[in-house]
Amino acid sequence: MAGLDKLLGGGFPAGSSVLVSGACGTGKSLLCLQYLVSGAQAGESGLYVSFEESREKLVEHGKQFGWDIPALEKKKLLQVYFVETDDMGDIIEGVGKRVRDLGAKRLVLDSLTTMMEHGVVYRSRVSRELGKVLSESAGVRFPPEHMEVTRKDVYYIVREVNRMGATSLLISEVAEKSQYLSRDTVSEFAVDGVILLEINSFGGKPERLLSVKKMRGTPVDLRLAILEFTGKGIVLRT
Amino acid sequence: MAGLDKLLGGGFPAGSSVLVSGACGTGKSLLCLQYLVSGAQAGESGLYVSFEESREKLVEHGKQFGWDIPALEKKKLLQVYFVETDDMGDIIEGVGKRVRDLGAKRLVLDSLTTMMEHGVVYRSRVSRELGKVLSESAGVRFPPEHMEVTRKDVYYIVREVNRMGATSLLISEVAEKSQYLSRDTVSEFAVDGVILLEINSFGGKPERLLSVKKMRGTPVDLRLAILEFTGKGIVLRT
Amino acid sequence: MAGLDKLLGGGFPAGSSVLVSGACGTGKSLLCLQYLVSGAQAGESGLYVSFEESREKLVEHGKQFGWDIPALEKKKLLQVYFVETDDMGDIIEGVGKRVRDLGAKRLVLDSLTTMMEHGVVYRSRVSRELGKVLSESAGVRFPPEHMEVTRKDVYYIVREVNRMGATSLLISEVAEKSQYLSRDTVSEFAVDGVILLEINSFGGKPERLLSVKKMRGTPVDLRLAILEFTGKGIVLRT
Amino acid sequence: MAGLDKLLGGGFPAGSSVLVSGACGTGKSLLCLQYLVSGAQAGESGLYVSFEESREKLVEHGKQFGWDIPALEKKKLLQVYFVETDDMGDIIEGVGKRVRDLGAKRLVLDSLTTMMEHGVVYRSRVSRELGKVLSESAGVRFPPEHMEVTRKDVYYIVREVNRMGATSLLISEVAEKSQYLSRDTVSEFAVDGVILLEINSFGGKPERLLSVKKMRGTPVDLRLAILEFTGKGIVLRT
Amino acid sequence: MAGLDKLLGGGFPAGSSVLVSGACGTGKSLLCLQYLVSGAQAGESGLYVSFEESREKLVEHGKQFGWDIPALEKKKLLQVYFVETDDMGDIIEGVGKRVRDLGAKRLVLDSLTTMMEHGVVYRSRVSRELGKVLSESAGVRFPPEHMEVTRKDVYYIVREVNRMGATSLLISEVAEKSQYLSRDTVSEFAVDGVILLEINSFGGKPERLLSVKKMRGTPVDLRLAILEFTGKGIVLRT
């Protein structure tokens, strides 16, 4: 994505972990999928880890932009991994193994928000059972708006992802006009970089905007770029 | 609804789940009922699942716009299902069975907010009894403003609805000027699309507005459309 | 009230439940009392259920506007019922019986906010005693600002009121500039209609304003009406 | 106070309970003390109930405006009662007895906020001891910002005060620009009237403002009056 | 401080308790230290009670403005007391004793916020041990932002300070643009006076501002004064 490389002064630093934050409908998943597809087209393998959308739906969405995901999968240039386990240890292990097997240089977690919740609520199979009993009997539940994630959980996940060696995009949900750049309010401090996607509804026609909020080891251009959805995917204008 | 199809670039993608969010009095139920009626008039069957308003009241409201709901029901083109059970498993099963029996291509849940609360608070008949005893004796209650819904609950319901195969409109309550697009703050990330209904009270005459906030697999026109209540139902102007 | 009928396109639909929301001092009780008095003058019986103000004070307030409440009571055209029980079942039963006995076509609950709190906190005589012990010993109390009312409580009360058959005005407390239209944030979604009373303090002379926020089955005029207190009660200008 | 009578259309209705709300430093205590002094000068006895300031300090403050409180006390036209008990029952009883003995027509509670906290936290001598043990050992305390007062507590106190028969001013603390008119968010709905004291700091010289927010049984003038501190007490300009 | 005396109409009333509130960096400690030094220079003894900064640091800071604190200490005109106990009873006793021994007419508590936390969390040596065990094992802690201070704690401390007889300045932390004048939201109602220090960052050069928010028994000038740090301490311009 030419525009993004310009803002970043030459692309994501290799091996860095980058939060892709935005409210609902800002294009986070599309941006990340395109990152993998363009990598694959350039011969760089990528892994898309999905906790929410099925592989079938992703393939379907890709078609719209002329991306033949199954063909890239056959060439081992792309892989979609739909996570079905609840256990954080298993998730980390499963993602790490696929990164190694594929020799993935690019990794997308869709989304970090959902992934964290898995590992946090059902930390191990034993406590999961205990928690279930308690929440069912006493009605004590955790609200999604105030996810009871500890700093340590966030740093643990980011560290494990960094160890996998790929350049990683971590999708992160955030409310409109939030004071922080992630729902857990900690992720943005743990990662190497943060990209924020927004929709500006003031004035005439609403515009999709992208800004780089942070990128360790790279002089960042703080200006807003305009993001457009075209028939071939996202185009950035700065 | 001509105007909506234009914003969406050709209607809802078949089989998608779409949140219809809005504050009180924005026309959510009417929009959804009209979606089913116009489908039925075009020969496409639809199921209206109501947790709040009785079938009689809905029929009454339809008359006002010249919609003969009982006639459509007789032709198996429309069905109103008023849910009277508390058990989430029973709700999902009951809705799924009616979708299959009717061959429904369109489905409305009025509302997802209420449906979730049923399944979440009284998850099973056993824990319901336990919870009842605890809440009655200790006075520990859950406040509606901070519904203790987990992310997993939201994703579970959306997944089950998606499996039913129909294009689904999920009505969702939201406060005016909310930072999120649903009261639980998670639904909008789980569904395929989000439509927001608002009332703009600034300036002269208050206007009803509709905007598409998200639609996976469709290039979305972000502009606001003006929604009008007429004798024949809702009309959209873009 | 001529102005209100105009906004509503012809008065409240018979048998509907309407929330009358507003901050302190906006005239909710007066509007509702006038609704009953004007009904009584037209030969339509009405019941005023008060949880807060005594019958004596209401009679006194009525005099100010030339309303002879005791005379209307004698003709069975009006009845003031001051609730003195804590038990929700008893309240519902007591109100229902009076509606039937009087043949009331109009019903006012002053206020729904207070009524709900009765039924919710002291749900039954047994749990009341238990709750008392717990709250006194452990100091665990419920704050009025975050009333621990469940959605089910709200829907239960509205359903029971609807069953009584009268057109019902439910008085509801709300903070100035609230994001919701009731303190419990759920009532407005459960009822058929919502009327909001406000005071506009910006600019020159403060004005009392009334707006219809929602009315199922009636095309609503969203404009603000100016409400004036006169020697004969409230007058609305649109 | 000529200006206030004008706003109220002729003074406080006899026997009414009026909340005097305002942030710190807005003149609540002075307004109320002046209400009693001017009553006493007109031959109407008044009782000042203080939970915070000692009788000595009040007498001292009165001097500044030329009010000889001890002289009025001797003539049984004024009495300052400093409450030293924690027990709500004792407080109500003690105030009631003094109102009767003095034949007080005017009553000031300085403040309702403090009075409520006494009765609520230490409801009875037995539970007080229990609560003390729990709070000391477990560190579970109630924060002053979210006073755990129930609606019933508020209504109970207001009802008891009303029964005493005097016209009562109830001082109430409130934050600047609060959405409610009392810290407990309920008092303003329970009383007959509300007066709000504010300081307007926008523009040039800060001004002290008074407005009547509510007065049951009296047509209220909603305009702001300017309140001035003079050598003879408060003067209101409308 | 000439400017302050002007705003106050002649200095602090003798024996009054005054809250000095402000955000971080507004000059609260310096203002209070200067109050004691100027008193000492006029022959009036003062006690500075510090819970945070050591005597050495205070002496160092004083030098910058040409104040020789050790010399004033030798003449018994000033004393710095660094509190090292956790027990509220011991703190009150220790401060009271020093006020009496020194014959202090002026007293500074730096800060009331910190002092309250000592007395509140570790009310007695016994409960301190109990609380420690509980908080360590269960991880239940009290957050500094919502200090669980009761109204009674605040009034108790202010009353004890008043009994000591000196004119007291109580330093109080408060957030920028807070709705209340103290972090505990109660102190400002308990004391005789409140002074607020702010920094106005709007427009050109940021300005330090001082305003008197409340002063019982003194006609207050509500205007803002500009506060300047000079080589000789604070200068106020009105």
Next chain:
Amino acid sequence: MAGLDKLLGGGFPAGSSVLVSGACGTGKSLLCLQYLVSGAQAGESGLYVSFEESREKLVEHGKQFGWDIPALEKKKLLQVYFVETDDMGDIIEGVGKRVRDLGAKRLVLDSLTTMMEHGVVYRSRVSRELGKVLSESAGVRFPPEHMEVTRKDVYYIVREVNRMGATSLLISEVAEKSQYLSRDTVSEFAVDGVILLEINSFGGKPERLLSVKKMRGTPVDLRLAILEFTGKGIVLRT
């Protein structure tokens, strides 16, 4: 940093503790690293304590600005200490020992926010185990947004850091437009100075801004300075 010395009226007072606060991406780590490097270049040893970023990543980032961190480390002018223990006592001891061994005059804690969480949650090895069991079984977790840090914890850490004798920069996370200058809302009151880093996005090109909010013992220039990232590190313009 010439510009900063100007704002501070001559650099940080020796031995002071200074909070460096800012949202994500404002340059806190870079500013602090540069502070140590420029000290080292002037012959003053410095210790960088990292709880988040590895030594390797820091060395990498330094290269970008032409800083040869390993060379400075060899000359004992700089040391990067990556903390791997959870125990607060061990952390304090480990940092103190390295400060002494290195004869460090400058100290950076990256970050105080993370450091506090370590010491607070896992205060000792015993309670850590207990807390683990409780949080796993009961699902009671502490949210990062409301870190349950006590005032005493904050003051304890700052006091221990002050005892080490070096001039210390304590990195502190804070939300954009926060009312306080640290996430725990207490740190800014405990330290000697506070520097705030912000990004001003209003108007044309976003600007990085630095302001000194507080500096005990130094007359502070309250104006904003513009901070620029250059090939040689940060440059400040006032």
